[in-house]
Amino acid sequence: MKLTGVVCLTFAACQAAAREDEQVVFASSENAVAPLSVAIIGAGAGGASTAYHLSKFAAASGFAVNITVFERNDYIGGRSTTVDVYDDLTSPVELGASIFVKANHILESAFNLSTRSMVSGTSEIPGASLGVFDGIAFAFVQETNSLTWWESAKALWKWGLAPIRCNALRKTTVDRFDKMYDEPQFPFASLTQVVTDVDLLDATSATGENYISENGLTGSFGHDVIQASTRLRHINGLLAMVCMSTDGAKSVENGNWQIFDEMLARSNATTQLSTEVSSVTPGKDSTYLLRHGPSADSPDLTNHEDTSFDVVVLAAPHQFANITLDHHIAHIPEKIPYVQLHVTLLTSPHLLSPAFFNMPPGKPAPKTILTTLPPNEEPQQGAAGVGTPGFFSVSLLRPVTNPKTGVQEYLYKIFSPEPPNSTFLTHLLGLKQPHHHTERGISEEDISWIYRKVWDSYPYEVSRVTFEEIQLDENLYYTSGMDGFISTMETNALMGMNVARLIADRWQAKMAKGTVRGGMEAPTLLPSEGVM
Template sequence: MRLFSNALAALSCLRLASTSQLEQAVLGLPTEPPSKPVTIAIIGAGAAGSSTAYHLAKYAFESHIPINITIFERRPYVGGRSTTVNAYDDPALPVELGASIFVKINKILVDAVDEFDLSTKAFQGKSNVPGADLAVWDGEEIKITQNGGWWDFAKLWWRYGRAPLQTIKLMKSTVGKFLQMYESPVFPFESLTQVAQDVGLLEVTAATGEQYMRENGITGLFGREIVQASTRVNYAQNLDYIHGLEAMVCMATEGAMAVEGGNWRIFDQMVKASHATALLETEVTDITRQKSGQYSLTFKPEASAVESQSFDAVVLATPYQFSNLSSLRLDDSHPTPDKIPYVELHVTLFTSPHLLSPKFFNLPADKPAPKVILTTLPIGESGKSGPAGVGNAGFWSISLLRPVTNPETSVPEYLYKIFSPSPANATFLADLLGIEHLPGNDEDGLSKRDVSWLLRKVWDSYPYEYPRVTFEDAKLAERLWYTGGMDSFISTMETNALMGKNVAKLIADNFAGWDGEAVLETAQKNAAVKDDL
């Protein structure tokens, strides 16, 4: 979820090529003799991988390049960290487990939603549920509440002075620099570090969020209570540690939306529109550069024997450190991507007939608890990094997502999501709901009457976005491409989709004027000459 959506004016979006055009991309030009298609392997079917496939098909069509794309994905689904689960195990009640929303300035996602005619839902207050729409809690007291009305602006002005307006102005300036990365002359780019320098963002990623705001004259409670609450819910990091660019991205919240049925549907449609061959539950275990210049991929489908296949180019569209490709050997001019620390995020989804307990948040018994609780640190508690950064609050956020009806009992209930650095155990949930906890009632120590459905997920959700001034290149070696550098720059669905589009353009430019038979014949002759020497 994002915080305070009055932040940014609408920007115009570029239209992508129509799906009907993309359907022709793999067919080549009917008026010319067919050439041997360029074969591309994409490892990973998340936002970056699916965007690479989609935009590569588009660029190949525009450049008259016959192309054949194969996507390898070790999971059984498309979407990567954008995935849904079913409340009560009922397919009619999907809920986002990971990436929940995108916003109006996310050009690629918004254009794709329009292109594929996907239905979206805006995030609005749950007026039929008591309690403020949103609050910031420091582990001791509620610092501020929001309900989306004009009174909220008055409260912000009274408590924080000009800081909200200053932050909005700074955010707009920062995001404006980032949006230059979508267009010529800096797009496409091989070096993320260089393009960040060119658009003026290295000085932003070099500073912490707190430093960047202070350098721009913004100090006081607004950063600690509002901006930090947003960096904690979005990235599980405090303002003293997260870099300034990611902190500003957290404040670009206008027009928050989600695709009905799950945001993964965007990436699923991208894969389908690209006409790529998608091999799910198939893990790539080795990449070897051949004398011909092609790459041989060794891979294992879930229920089959190990196989291998050669490709003209490969895109690694997943973080290198999670790819199981430690044997990959690169030359000195293209170092292996750094291993960077990722947040181990505990996600707890559950349903209950109970609202959140006012007592848990030190509120009077007759005052309903807010529906969404973001957290910050109390005055006097210094920010820390890692799981310890959660501080006195003990969790990053708690959200009442929506009212639901239990399909087994027909009882009205509420669907909740918790982000935390450690498991939300039965005692915590009982205190949160204001119910008695009698260990031994069931395997989780909670009665089905109180918590009717529960799902826990632990995963490496995003990197620790520490300040830095270098980022991984998009090119690992000749015709071996990488999208993972974007994660430590800005980790969102949109930015990973942008890196996928960027790599797609680099590949299309690289293969412009492609004559597959001639290229392969030349490579084989060169290899034979080397063998004779």
């Protein structure tokens, strides 16, 4: 029974990757059909998964496909991205999506296709593995990565059967979601319909607080554990449950973005980085014209061009993509509110101060600290929702070596609604001597490197019973509608796989009817050829 708060889900396994030599060979014919041309806008989890699975489904279905992925950033991975500690290219750290779990089979399978290594832990550093802090004291402390029998006994003594009931509710809820991966639900053309069909409306239409209370999870357990695990996300009942699924949490050494890089490499797609799509316009015969060129921060802004594609997949939130969708397109995605989160990465030779957490002198603070509100403090909206603790979480990620001094230091990540100021950091690290401070903050002796980022990191998962359309128009698809339902690396990869299957099934049906390319006959497979 794990009580940490990381977002994940249990998903169906994906198959082995398609290789270039698995392409179907077609007989020569006057009516031979050109490969299906597909544009994918965005090289994050949704876009990479669409490309990867579409190449597999195309090979299995017996048609050729040419995939082009446009990414306005100069990197692959979307919100799963890294920055370099000490500005050293050999020492990246996750800035965004940090972990996936054993149950995330799409990501797990993609990882297993590569030779990547897992990030090492912090077991040699003193301090408990996890603590839940309410701004006054620790409501819960877990000494190791897994609960010991003694900790389990203490948990049962403190919360009664609530942890067991929570686990049962989590399993029931996630098992319903898991049905979305199998026939007859998969592939699903409507997110709203499939949520109804798998009986998840009760979870998505209630707030996390109401959902757990309606299912008998009341009292201090909801405050001490569930609130700490979920309050970053402003969530509905479904996500409240999947936040509690953390078995086998892991991350890839040098960045989880490598999973999506591997997917794109296996798809044989043409990936154009630092390339921005500015508009999508309907063309002839249900095709689309994409206007694209160098990104706004690129030195070359003159080389823009128009390219026609049979199918377009928008695999990025439309409200942030800066793409004009022609007004003739049947459906334009709605805007949804996103959480604006401050991420602070820093290195320091100091461990977290026990005094900051009102701990006895000499007792090391936990290495990962989540926060909850103190008793009798009501949750508030926006940045004020952080309450008395003043931050959402702080994590000691790993020991590092300062390249300038050769001294061992510690790498920290802080999530907060506002950027931590020098006063907060001084108390957090237990810095007491005034001469350590400068007009700009804290000296390099105490904080040798710091990186700050504020971004619209993920959506508020509000209660709702209807969800964004998957198909915006004929041959135009949208994977980021999943964000209004559940936004994780794995769920976006799921939607990418789902869209890929919808595209493949539609194209295969048109081939079978001989209606491909405005009535051309479908190609004839050579008798001895097929998918290997």
